[in-house]
Amino acid sequence: MSLEQAKQVAAYRAVDEYVQNNSIFGVGSGSTVVYAVQRLAERIELEKLNVICIPTSFQAKQLIIKHKLILGELETNPEIDVTIDGADEVDSNLTLIKGGGGCLLQEKIVASCSKKLIVIADYTKDSKKLGDRYKKGIPIEVIPMAYVPIKNKIISMFGGEIKLRSAVAKAGPVVTDNGNFILDWIFPYQDLDWEKVNNAIKMIPGVVETGLFVKMCSKAYFGQPDGTVVESP
Numbered sequence: 001m002s003l004e005q006a007k008q009v010a011a012y013r014a015v016d017e018y019v020q021n022n023s024i025f026g027v028g029s030g031s032t033v034v035y036a037v038q039r040l041a042e043r044i045e046l047e048k049l050n051v052i053c054i055p056t057s058f059q060a061k062q063l064i065i066k067h068k069l070i071l072g073e074l075e076t077n078p079e080i081d082v083t084i085d086g087a088d089e090v091d092s093n094l095t096l097i098k099g100g101g102g103c104l105l106q107e108k109i110v111a112s113c114s115k116k117l118i119v120i121a122d123y124t125k126d127s128k129k130l131g132d133r134y135k136k137g138i139p140i141e142v143i144p145m146a147y148v149p150i151k152n153k154i155i156s157m158f159g160g161e162i163k164l165r166s167a168v169a170k171a172g173p174v175v176t177d178n179g180n181f182i183l184d185w186i187f188p189y190q191d192l193d194w195e196k197v198n199n200a201i202k203m204i205p206g207v208v209e210t211g212l213f214v215k216m217c218s219k220a221y222f223g224q225p226d227g228t229v230v231e232s233p
């Protein structure tokens with residue numbers, strides 16, 4: 001079974017278990033979420049469900065529109081029943097690294113408004129300790145004018161290495177859906193208190209949000225190479 005199929009089985013399982021009629025649903029971002037929205041659209045059509053979808057990015061909004069689902073916003077629906085989203089790495093405490101796709105700010109806002117955040121991923125994202133699997137670092141969304149001082153401050157506080165994320169089909173940095181830059185912090189591989197690290201980074205002026213999701217995720221589904229799905233916890 002391919003990695004894509006592993007993503008799909010995890011996504012289908014989560015949507016089947018968590019999406020209910022007359023609910024508000026947060027739509028995460030990334031390649032795994034594409035399968036979740038596919039399944040959601042199938043269920044809505046078959047079961048005639050009433051589900052309002054709140055996007056976490058431009059990509060998520062496009063998916064909602066493409067599948068002709070009901071598009072909502074936090075202004076009118078500030079309380080979300082469940083959000084299903086991908087992750088770059090999930091440790092044994094369900095602490096997440098997110099933002100590999102650059103959408104961490106809106107993902108965290110929507111997750112913070114959700115009664116439940118459910119993660120869907122393939123088996124390569126399932127780790128014991130952050131840094132075991134995802135080697136690109138923790139994404140940090142920053143105000144462009146402040147990226148150099150922020151980079152220096154994080155390195156002097158915690159060490160490691162920081163790269164300004166570069167765009168692929170454009171010269172220069174990635175600019176997020178919110179007009180900001182992304183720093184990828186390759187942190188020293190050691191036992192860190194992620195809640196403290198997250199709070200300390202967030203206190204630096206110019207930091208908008210980090211891709212560290214601590215105590216936010218209720219459950220993770222990992223699609224396996226044999227087509228089964230492993231749940232955590």
Ligand SMILES: O=C(CO)[C@H](O)[C@H](O)COP(=O)(O)O
Binds near residue numbers: 032
């Ligand atoms: O945090 C994210 C985007 O900001 C994604 O959820 C994360 O990068 C996982 O993406 P994929 O499902 O493509 O592996």
